[in-house]
Amino acid sequence: MKVNVGQTERIIRVVVGVVIVGVGVAYGSWWGAIGLVPIATGLTGWCPPYALLGISTCSKAAAKTE
Numbered sequence: 001m002k003v004n005v006g007q008t009e010r011i012i013r014v015v016v017g018v019v020i021v022g023v024g025v026a027y028g029s030w031w032g033a034i035g036l037v038p039i040a041t042g043l044t045g046w047c048p049p050y051a052l053l054g055i056s057t058c059s060k061a062a063a064k065t066e
Contacts, residue, residue: 003045006057013042 005013017039024032041047050056 001046004050004056005045010042013038
């Protein structure tokens with residue numbers, strides 16, 4: 001898996017994912033589990049739809065080092 005998510009976007013994804021999970025827990029809804037997707041993509045730095053579409057938001061230097 002080649003890294004295709006930039007550092008800033010990774011941080012945003014993790015924060016948004018944690019918020020979604022938190023809201024799901026607060027309301028007792030299983031929909032909070034959807035927050036696991038942005039958390040996973042943020043932690044791994046790889047987004048499957050980005051890979052399919054050939055999109056990359058990371059810099060060229062970051063893609064080579066990770």
